[in-house]
Amino acid sequence: MSVESNLKPIFAEVDNLKGNFIDRLRHAVEIPSVSGDETLRPSVVKMGEFLKSELERLGADEVQLKQLGTQPEPVAVKDLPLPPVVVSRFGKDPSKKTVLVYGHYDVQPAAKDDGWDTEPFELIEKDDKLLGRGSTDDKGPVIGWLNVLEAHKKAGIELPVNFITCFEGMEESGSIGLDKLIHDEADKFFKGVDVVCICDNYWLGTRKPVLTYGLRGVNYYQISIEGPSADLHSGIFGGIVHEPMTDLVKIMSQLVDGDGKILIPGVAEMVAPVTEKESKLYDDIDYDAGELAKATGAEEISIYSDKKDILMHRWRYPSLSLHGIEGAFSGAGAKTVIPAKVSGKFSIRTVPNITSEELTKFVVDYLKKKFDELHSPNKFSAGLVHDGDYWLSDPFNDAFTAAKEATKLVWGVEPDFIREGGSIPITITFEKELKTKAVLLPMGRGDDGAHSINEKLNLANYIGGIKTMSAYLHYLGK
Numbered sequence: 001m002s003v004e005s006n007l008k009p010i011f012a013e014v015d016n017l018k019g020n021f022i023d024r025l026r027h028a029v030e031i032p033s034v035s036g037d038e039t040l041r042p043s044v045v046k047m048g049e050f051l052k053s054e055l056e057r058l059g060a061d062e063v064q065l066k067q068l069g070t071q072p073e074p075v076a077v078k079d080l081p082l083p084p085v086v087v088s089r090f091g092k093d094p095s096k097k098t099v100l101v102y103g104h105y106d107v108q109p110a111a112k113d114d115g116w117d118t119e120p121f122e123l124i125e126k127d128d129k130l131l132g133r134g135s136t137d138d139k140g141p142v143i144g145w146l147n148v149l150e151a152h153k154k155a156g157i158e159l160p161v162n163f164i165t166c167f168e169g170m171e172e173s174g175s176i177g178l179d180k181l182i183h184d185e186a187d188k189f190f191k192g193v194d195v196v197c198i199c200d201n202y203w204l205g206t207r208k209p210v211l212t213y214g215l216r217g218v219n220y221y222q223i224s225i226e227g228p229s230a231d232l233h234s235g236i237f238g239g240i241v242h243e244p245m246t247d248l249v250k251i252m253s254q255l256v257d258g259d260g261k262i263l264i265p266g267v268a269e270m271v272a273p274v275t276e277k278e279s280k281l282y283d284d285i286d287y288d289a290g291e292l293a294k295a296t297g298a299e300e301i302s303i304y305s306d307k308k309d310i311l312m313h314r315w316r317y318p319s320l321s322l323h324g325i326e327g328a329f330s331g332a333g334a335k336t337v338i339p340a341k342v343s344g345k346f347s348i349r350t351v352p353n354i355t356s357e358e359l360t361k362f363v364v365d366y367l368k369k370k371f372d373e374l375h376s377p378n379k380f381s382a383g384l385v386h387d388g389d390y391w392l393s394d395p396f397n398d399a400f401t402a403a404k405e406a407t408k409l410v411w412g413v414e415p416d417f418i419r420e421g422g423s424i425p426i427t428i429t430f431e432k433e434l435k436t437k438a439v440l441l442p443m444g445r446g447d448d449g450a451h452s453i454n455e456k457l458n459l460a461n462y463i464g465g466i467k468t469m470s471a472y473l474h475y476l477g478k
Ligand SMILES: C[C@H](N)C(=O)N[C@@H](Cc1c[nH]cn1)C(=O)O
Pocket: 137, 138, 171, 172, 173, 174, 200, 201, 218, 220, 421, 422, 423, 424, 425, 450
């Protein structure tokens, strides 16, 4: 039978089971598995357990919750258990290829007060969209793989490949512990993997499907400044003490300028120069510069207006973003406090040929120099919180060719091959440790609002994504 005729009954089941698939995602979204919030760690664990029970129900030959020990410093809660990695296996036929699918079941924080129109941990169906935290990043795709298994089962069609899952619960917090697990399991649970398929990014725009062959890395830093032993009244102490927050803001303001230029010496010099061949690749990408305004919801905030400039600065140049200040007053009202200890958080998205070690040296030396220039008596410390490498692959290998065929079958167009500005640091670890290749097959759209308020997944992308994932397995296995 041809791939296409094998897929027909599976696609029919995907359409039939739409309601069940939405309910499965609803259940997942209702578990607030925020890895960055230590108080919600039990929910992250619960989400891992939910996936395990679903995989068992779907007939896995083996499902394990791999424990990763406790979370290393900095943590507020001592001996905080890391969420388990959910590994499972369907089939072990030596005549078939083996595909490992990776996804993450943790999510970014979300609160209605941040400006959401609906409760973030409730799945709302509205205007053919599924709204809720994690709908696109990354519960939709993770649950999508479970749905692929169910559609095969209901259609009575055997999986065309051996299928392994690796679903983690710490991706949004640096994938702590996963590198070691992959290393330890390379010759055990993950032995013989031919392709790693990752569905954890998005189309570039809203109309055309894409396949992704490059990611930026990310280095996350924290600067802490500590002065008085407790917060102080600014009427009593303002003007007569060195304030930690003032020191911190001065330092943070010297990291990047208003045009996105990183002010830390040495960083720009590490970036690989643009070749003529690379420069030409951007010309053919289907991207309208106007999509940037739509995706941000603001007309005038983009630094660049030219398509090539936008894409290059998103994919192949580093960027530095300031994320927040822990310990600072941030509520409503007008509290007149001098915070005693504040920690500034920022990250740098990395690209070829930046190395994490060299970058961290440049960053920490610069931060120390800037603090010394303040002549402040406050206590200063700075360091790397977590890092993960950039990734670049060959979009013409057989793993990408199967993904291209699957995409074309489902969406009726050839996908664009793109890079991505975000980071999935574990991609490179899989490739190195399992001596294999990875493919990024995104489910959601560029305007899904991952990490933002009102995160959504279009129903068409959810259902089309499940069909594309199914087709991918069949083209790969043929
Ligand atoms: C692209 C992916 N869905 C994602 O959102 N990755 C995160 C990874 C990360 C690293 N530190 C914290 N989160 C990202 O790119 O921010």
